[in-house]
Structure formats: C-alpha cells, structure tokens
Amino acid sequence: MEQNNLSQKDTPWHILKQLIKDGNADAIEEFTNSVSRDEMLHTLFILSQSEQKLLISYLDPAKAADLIDDIPTSYAADVLENITSDQAASIVSEMASDEQVDILQEIENDEAEAILNEMEVEEANELRTLIEFPANVAGGLMMTEFLSYPENYSVSQVIKDLTDRPDDYALYNVQYLYALDKDRKLQGVIRLRDLVFSEPNTLVKNILKKANTVFVESTQEELMDFFEEHEISACPVVDNNNRMLGVLRQSAVSSSINEKAESDHQKSQGIVNGEELRTMKTLSRSKRRLSWLSVNIILNICAASIIAMFEDTLTSVIALAIFLPIVSDMSGCSGNQSIAVSMRELTLGIARPSDMLRVWLKEISVGLINGISLGLLLGLLTWLWKDNIYLGMVVGAALALNTMIAVSIGGVVPLLLKKLEIDPAVASGPILTTITDMCGFFLVLGLATIMLPWLI
C-alpha cells in the first residue's frame, strides 16, 4: 500500500493534476503531446470537473477537438457543457460537420444554442439545419464538407485545384470528388484512381461514374444495407430533386449503430437516461438511476404482494420462504438469457416482430429441457435438505414450470415491444422479472397449498 502510494505520485494523472494546479500552459501542452491517447483518456476522467475545465482552457482548440473526438459522444457532450460556450464553440468549430452535429445533438438544447451563437453565423445556420434531422437518418449523419467541380472542367484543372488546397484535401479525407450542375444537382462521382489514369485534358464528364446515392431521410438500417452492398467508404446524400446535400461516411453509420447497441445494453441494466459518467455530479447520477429504480420497486412490491395472499400456507410450512427467492431468481436468469438472444437477433435483423411464434417454439423447446433439468436438480436438493419428497416435488415443479414461462416471455416480449414501438432494451427486463416473480411465487405457494397435508 505504502509503495503504491509512492509510485502513484509519478502516474500521468498525478503529474497533470499538478501542472493544472501550477497553471503551466506550456508544460500541459507538452504533457498532452507525450502521453498515449489511452493514457490521456484515463487521465481526463480522473480530473475533477473544474480541473477538466482548466485543462481545456490551456489547450489549443484544435488539440482539444482531437481529444474530444476520441471520447464517446455522450461523454464528450458532458465535457463541453462544463466549459464556457465560447470555448466550446471554438473547439466545435475545429470538427467536421458530421461530428459537430453528433455532439450538439447530445448537448442540452439551451447549451447547444449558446454554443451555436458563439460560432460564425453561416456555419451555425448550417448546423441548425443539420441538427433538425433525426440523429439516425442520413441527414443527421452526413457531413457537408466535400469537393465538387463542374463537369466541363478538365482533369488537369481538377488536379491543379486539388494541389492548390492541400489543407482542405486533408480535412475532407478525400477519396471521391463530385460533379454538380449549377443547381447543385449531382451529375456523378469522380474517383481518384480515374484522375490517375486519365490524360490531363480529358473532361470530367468523360470520366464521371454514376453515383450510388442515399436519400437524406434514409434510416440507419437502410444505410447499413447500402454500405454492405456497395463497398465504398462514403457516398453522396441527395434530396428529392437529386440535389447533393452532403457526404455520408460509412464510419459515421457504423459508429452510430455501435452507440445504439451500447446504449441498449446500458438501458437493459438500468442506466436509462443516456450514458453515466462517474465525473458527473453525484446528484444527477443519483437522480438518473433512481428514476429507473423507483419504477422497479413498485413492480417488485406488486409481485411480492402475491406472497401475502398465501400467509396461511407460509405459516404452516415456513421452509417455503427459502425457496421463493430461489425460484424467482433462477427463472429471472433463464428469462434474461432469452432476452439477450432476442435482442441480439433484433439488432442483427435476424428476428422480427412477425417471428414471434417461431421464436416462441424455439424458446419453449429449450425451456422444456432446462426447466425439467433445473426442476429435478432443485427438487432433489430440497428433498435431501428438508427430508420431505413432497416439498421437493412442489419446489421442483414450480421451478420447471416457471422456467418455461420465463423463456417464453424473455424470447417473445422484446419482439412484441418492438411491434408496439416501445423500446425493448428498457422495458423487457422489468416486464420479465415482474411476471416471473409473480408466477414463481404463485406456483410455489399455490402448489404448496394443494399439497399442504403432505408438507406439514
């Protein structure tokens, strides 16, 4: 422990905390250049909010933008909400527009508007338009920076323009250029490789390829399909009139889908109002978690009230109280396995709401085997422990039946919720445990009431 404390003084976060305290801007700059991204990320989240604020004020906006680009969007939004809006604006200005929109959509409305007000009017207005698109359609994921040329330009004119603007070239990470007419309607795409292989005075229109475009309102799923089908890293986004509005990068679609999957998993564990970060204020973390917990406690009390209906049976066979939590917990475990498989199949598009019957048949066949196996195991252990074969039968049968109920609910409920347009990631778990708890208590105590003469 002693040794550990000594060595901690030399850890990067310890050093950075000291540099921030000293207000040594040059040393901070040097520090951020010398540590790996991984180390920097770890350090950033050990700092208190006020230290983060100071750190960012010491960094060059471009450097800060790089750093913030590395963090998951919801966390990055938290960092930007924490600094002044003009600082945030100068950092956001350094990002590509798809990243700008991404992060502004995560920031609270007032705060986002305050940041936009600090930016250049033209850029801000463009962003305001982009933010209006839902985050999961092409318009919300595209970037508006791209290079386009008239189709009567020659290859050498294009190359000359490109060489004259090496900076933009790097920013746009260009692999494709576009040809637009005077109404900004898309004529086609110019591939870099075609520029390589063409005579300098060839006209753009002669090397133009037909562009595979996506519609500005295409959904995330359609976009994923599109990129799976066409092996390209970016494509033009067009409106109803084939006017080109922006470029959609494949990476924007896949990272949006991954964030969705991650957020679903957090939700299923009760982190429901966006991702939690331990540097957030304690009260706000507590409030977010409590909102979910208070719904659950009500459901839990409803489920447990079943037990109150059988107080006489319980009084006669007090040992039943031991088996109530076992049966309800184990059924919960079985049901959660089914939820996990259904959620995964929903995400992948393998299962759809219309597959409910098929999914149920698959689940019940596993539920039969597992229910009987677990029921026999628990029944046998109960018999050996409490030396009453009838108690073993009651408890075993209750677990067997309740396992079948649990896998059925776990398998089918996510599909049903999807059909009803309720978020299955949030609601499946509580619905499952409430029903399996109720059924579990009812089965154990109901069967025990019937078998009461043999249990006493």
Next chain:
Amino acid sequence: MEQNNLSQKDTPWHILKQLIKDGNADAIEEFTNSVSRDEMLHTLFILSQSEQKLLISYLDPAKAADLIDDIPTSYAADVLENITSDQAASIVSEMASDEQVDILQEIENDEAEAILNEMEVEEANELRTLIEFPANVAGGLMMTEFLSYPENYSVSQVIKDLTDRPDDYALYNVQYLYALDKDRKLQGVIRLRDLVFSEPNTLVKNILKKANTVFVESTQEELMDFFEEHEISACPVVDNNNRMLGVLRQSAVSSSINEKAESDHQKSQGIVNGEELRTMKTLSRSKRRLSWLSVNIILNICAASIIAMFEDTLTSVIALAIFLPIVSDMSGCSGNQSIAVSMRELTLGIARPSDMLRVWLKEISVGLINGISLGLLLGLLTWLWKDNIYLGMVVGAALALNTMIAVSIGGVVPLLLKKLEIDPAVASGPILTTITDMCGFFLVLGLATIMLPWLI
C-alpha cells in the same frame, strides 16, 4: 390470424423455402439477387439447417461468400460447419485472408482443418500460420494480400502494372501500395495521391513516404490507439526485422473490438459459450445455457440458506417473507447499474483496476442517496400496508444498507476481477447477486430478530 397466414405465403422466406424444395437453382440465384441484404439475412435464419445447406449448395461460391461475410462471425462459422468441408472451402477461398482467419478461428478445430485440407496447399499453409496468432493481435487481424513494388520502379511502371490487374486492384481495395526490398523489408509507402501528382518517370523511391507500421504482436488496444492517432484506413504489419507480413485494416480492428463488446454483453446475461443462434440444435442451445444456470442455482441456494437460519423469526413475523425478495431484487438492480457503468468505463479505458478506491467513493456517494431514498420509500409503504412502523423501519433500513453494499460491489468487483484476470463480463453478475442476496436476507431477518418484541 387467417389473413396473416394468407399474406405470409408471399413473404420472401416462404418463397425461398419453396424454391429450395423445388431445387430450382436458377430461380434461387435470381431470388438472392433481387432481395435486399437485410431481407436475405432474415430469410437465411428462418430456414432450417438442412434448407440452409441446400441453399448454399445452389449458390455460386463467390455469392455465398458475400452472404456469409454479412453475418456476424460466430453465426457464419455455424453455417459453414453445417455444410460439407469442400463446399465450405470453396466459399472460404473467395474471402480476403483477414476474414478467412476470423471465421476459421471460430470454427471447431477438426472442422477447420478439414476445410483447410480442401483448399489449395499454399493458401492453406499461409492460413495455418495466420491462425496461430491470437485473434486479438495484429497478426490475427491482418490480411496478407497487398501490392508491393521495388523502390527503383518508375511511377509509370507502377501505373501500368495497376491497370493490367484491375481485378486484384478491386480485391485489395487499394489506397496504399508498398515498396519492399528483396528481403521483403519495408522501405516505405506509396500513396495513390502521390502517383497522381508525379511525373511518369519519377522513381518510386522519390515519392516514398515513411510508413507508420504496427508490430505483428501488437494488441487490440495498442492498435486502436494507433488508428486513433494516425488517421489512415490501413497500415503495414511488420516483424522484428521490419519484414512486411501483411496489411491491417482499421475496420478489422474496430469490428473485432465491437464483437468483443457484444460478446461481453451476452456473457453478462448468461450466454457464455459464444453467441447463441436459434437455428442451432435445441440440445446444444440448452446445454450452453444450462452450464451457466447450474452454477447460479448453487449460488442461489447458498444465499437462500441464510433464510433457514432465521426460521423462528420468520414464523413469528410471517410478513417478512414478502420483503425478502423485494430487498434482494432491488439491491440486485442497484448493483447491476454500477456494474454496467464500471464495465463501460473498463471497455473505454476510463477506469482501470488501480482506480478501485476512486470508483468506490463515487459509488458510495450515489449509494447513500439512493439507499436512503429507496429505504424511506419502501419503509413508508410497508408501514402503511402492514400498519407497523417498526416493520417499516426494519425493511427500510435493510434496503438502505443493502443498496450501499450493492453499489460498492457492483462498482468495484469488475475492476477487481480484471486485476485478477478473471473475465468480469461473466463473473460480476453472479458474484453481485450472491452477495447482495445473502446480505439482504441477513439484514432483513437480523434486524427483525433484534426488533422482534415490537414486530409481533
């Protein structure tokens, strides 16, 4: 229901099932070309294993490879294990080597060897070498197909060679070319854009850029850092002697990391031996799930045996039986929230095992607020319901204390397991629920025993 049955006859999977039954290869080919990737994926997983087998035998291997490339690796492996090894070999041969290795690593050893035996000897031997690399280091993620030229070639020679092999060009998805010496040591990288802007008789060595390389044994985390730092889509993989072994695509690293995250989430819900697919055989699905459930039932019985120690108290105040599951379930919910946040922070590299104390302080502060809030709520409801303020105090205090225990365990245990090199995704949940169940039962019944005179 009637109507639903009628319309289902026209759904793609219904049509495809019929085509497979008819053995109409041409129509099957046409079908697969006409439906979207999404539709095809859904259809594929509605087919029985024997129908899948027939479908793949009717498809051209390149077409089948495209289809299989779209499926998550573990599922794809399942499909390939299900067909004959020479069919599987002809499909695998159509893939790029990083995808080949990916999928062969998921297939059982015997089966993978049988597929390799059906492939060309040279290709198979190369794959055998690649498979030896762990799946999460550069060697296991790289592809061995790349284009290289001697550094004394001229730009026009390179361009001529490229134009002579448009097929390879497409396969390799080239953005970079490499210059190697006669020992295959890497001299540098040729960027496509430099070919565009150079005089035809410029020598390769004059436009060569220093390559940012990764070492063949670099880990996934190091590779992620590398790609975050250098904004390139692919980089050369070299050995100790700077010999170039392959090309690592950024997409291979990010999809490997996503599959790891997904598999962690499945594990945390009790799907532990690789992803489950509902087209798998019922017995194998059942066995996989049971392995996890049987560990849990033992832990559950241990926890519940605490209740047996207090049978006298329970007999005196039978209403306590209602609150045992409520307190243990609710603490489980609070603890799972903490696990979710810790797992996320571990994945992102924000939290490390050395941060245990810091994480605990953050958790206990939330635990205090939430524990007291939930305890007051449950205590109040209990008082109103059972008309006994002392029962309310017992139950409320037990929940408050157990919530603090639960968030502490949930926050810290994942970091501790990581330090002990035990997979936190698998073990955190069961450890949490076992301890919180035990503590919950002990607190409710222990406090009740102390307060017994006021409860009766």
